[in-house]
Amino acid sequence: MSNDHQSRIRHYPTGWFAVAFSSDVEPGALVPLRYFGRELVLFRTGSGKACVADAYCPHMGAHLGKGGTVQGETIRCPFHGWKFSENGQCIDAPCRELTPKAHLSMWPVIEQNHIILVWHDALNRVPKWQVPLHPEPPVPQFAKRILLSGVRTQVRDVFENIVDFEHFHVVHGTNPVHANKVQVDPLFPHQLSVLASTLGNDSPYDFEMNAMLIGPGHGKAEGAAWGYPEYRAHNTFYATPIDEDTLDIRSVCRLLVDEFDSDALDSLSIVAATACENVRHQLEADIVIWENKRREHGPGSPRYAGTYIADFRKWYETFHPDNAAT
Numbered sequence: 001m002s003n004d005h006q007s008r009i010r011h012y013p014t015g016w017f018a019v020a021f022s023s024d025v026e027p028g029a030l031v032p033l034r035y036f037g038r039e040l041v042l043f044r045t046g047s048g049k050a051c052v053a054d055a056y057c058p059h060m061g062a063h064l065g066k067g068g069t070v071q072g073e074t075i076r077c078p079f080h081g082w083k084f085s086e087n088g089q090c091i092d093a094p095c096r097e098l099t100p101k102a103h104l105s106m107w108p109v110i111e112q113n114h115i116i117l118v119w120h121d122a123l124n125r126v127p128k129w130q131v132p133l134h135p136e137p138p139v140p141q142f143a144k145r146i147l148l149s150g151v152r153t154q155v156r157d158v159f160e161n162i163v164d165f166e167h168f169h170v171v172h173g174t175n176p177v178h179a180n181k182v183q184v185d186p187l188f189p190h191q192l193s194v195l196a197s198t199l200g201n202d203s204p205y206d207f208e209m210n211a212m213l214i215g216p217g218h219g220k221a222e223g224a225a226w227g228y229p230e231y232r233a234h235n236t237f238y239a240t241p242i243d244e245d246t247l248d249i250r251s252v253c254r255l256l257v258d259e260f261d262s263d264a265l266d267s268l269s270i271v272a273a274t275a276c277e278n279v280r281h282q283l284e285a286d287i288v289i290w291e292n293k294r295r296e297h298g299p300g301s302p303r304y305a306g307t308y309i310a311d312f313r314k315w316y317e318t319f320h321p322d323n324a325a326t
Contacts, residue, residue, distance in 0.1 A: 011244060012036050013155065013319035014121045015190070015215030016131050018238035018250050019052060021145060022114040030075065032065025036120055037243045040107070041065035045073040050116050051086050054105040059093075064104075075104075113252065114143075115238065117218070122321045129190050134220060134236055137254045141269040144276035146251040148283060153290035155247055156316055158239040159219055161286055162194055162211050163308040171285050174198050174207065182308045184315055190215045192315050216319040225255060225275040232256040233275055253279050 017035070020042055025031050030043035032055060039055035041064045055065050057077040062068075067078030074083040074091060083092040088104040108119035108127050113134045119127045137143050161167065165177040175198035185191040197208040207229075211221040218238050225233035238250040253276035260268055 011320075012120060012122060012241055013216035013316070014123075014125070014128075014321060015217050015319055016110065016117045016119055016127070016129075017217040017240040018115050018117050018248075019240060020050075020116045021147075021250065022050070022111060022116060024116075025050065028070045030065060030068060030070055032063070034242055035118075035240055035248075037241075039063065039065070041068065041075070042116065043068075043070050043075050045070060045086055047073060049073075049086055050109055050111045051075075052107040052109050052116070052118050053084070053088065054107075057082060058090075058102040058104055059100070113236070115236075115250070115252070117238075129188065129215070131214065131218065134252075135234055135254070135256060137256055137272075138260070139265065141265065142255040142257065142272045144253045144272055146249070146253065146276065146280050146283070148249040148280075148287065150242065150246050151249055151287055151290065152246050153287070154244075154295070155217055155239045155241055156313070157290045157295075158237070158247070158249060158286075159213055159216070159316070160309060160312055162213060162219060162221070163312045165196060165308070167286075167289075168198075171289065172282050179308060182311060189318070192312065216316060225271070225278075227278050228271055228275055231271060231275070235279060249283065251279060251283070 019033055019035055020031065025042055025044045027044050027048050028046055030041055033040040033042050040052055041055045042050065042052050044050050053064065053075070055063050057064055057079060059077065059080060059082050062077050062079035064075055064077060069076045071083065074085055076083045081094045082090055082102070084104040085091050088106040090100050090102045093099050110117045110131050112131065113136065117131060163182055165179055168174045168177045177196055177198050180195040180197065182192070182194050185193060192213040194209070194211040207223050209221055209223045211219060213219040217240055220234065220236045222232070222234050225231045234254045234256055236252045239247050241247045253272070255268065255272040255275060257268060
């Protein structure tokens with residue numbers, strides 16, 4: 001691996017990152033991916049287990065996501081038919097008397113809440129924490145998904161918004177926002193908790209927000225649904241770098257209703273869809289800013305001293321390989 005390539009991949013932070021919705025890959029299917037500047041392949045075994053591997057066969061370099069197949073619990077190379085198990089071991093090599101010791105590089109995977117996440121660490125350390133389970137709505141119709149692909153920004157920008165309270169008023173039309181708490185959990189230092197609310201009561205977008213960032217690529221926000229203050233929303237957000245300049249954003253918007261009459265199913269499904277579209281609209285408004293701003297101020301920039309943005313950046317830097325705890 002060249003020093004230049006090693007320098008570039010070390011820019012990607014350490015943590016769990018979403019690479020697909022669960023429905024993106026059926027049992028026995030595979031999907032080529034590109035994240036962290038690398039070619040990957042996502043496949044689901046016949047028993048339903050989601051696996052992510054480096055895309056290139058360790059034998060002679062064929063791309064497993066371009067013509068490869070899933071056979072039972074293995075992925076088969078399209079070039080020479082070598083098969084690799086879910087842990088990367090070569091278990092079959094046609095036309096050879098002995099199975100080679102070649103090993104396909106596999107990524108740690110978690111699949112929960114209908115999202116597939118991989119653990120990325122440029123130093124190849126084992127996962128340091130688990131991803132928490134999120135509450136699911138009473139019926140699937142109350143959960144809506146968002147995918148915004150190829151956004152020209154960096155992951156930090158996406159999650160920095162959660163503590164950039166001034167922008168809510170300017171970009172999203174809320175009343176002025178103040179923070180009640182922004183702090184790192186002393187027992188779980190990969191988590192940053194945020195409590196915030198608007199100061200007025202005359203806008204449909206007034207809100208109280210209970211948010212948490214869970215490592216560098218995942219966060220959640222709970223509060224009233226945008227435009228529907230009588231309903232609770234639980235929104236999860238995921239940002240995953242494709243390369244150093246672009247990323248994918250995924251979000252799941254959940255309408256949480258403790259009790260409802262079956263006659264209200266259709267109307268509440270419309271509320272859930274509308275609330276999700278409001279979240280999409282807010283993200284798209286942010287993207288216009290992210291894709292066109294200049295990034296010139298690092299984590300220690302004096303202009304952010306004493307602000308929540310400075311606190312956030314100090315916390316976020318702990319996930320980069322040179323700073324992360326071993």
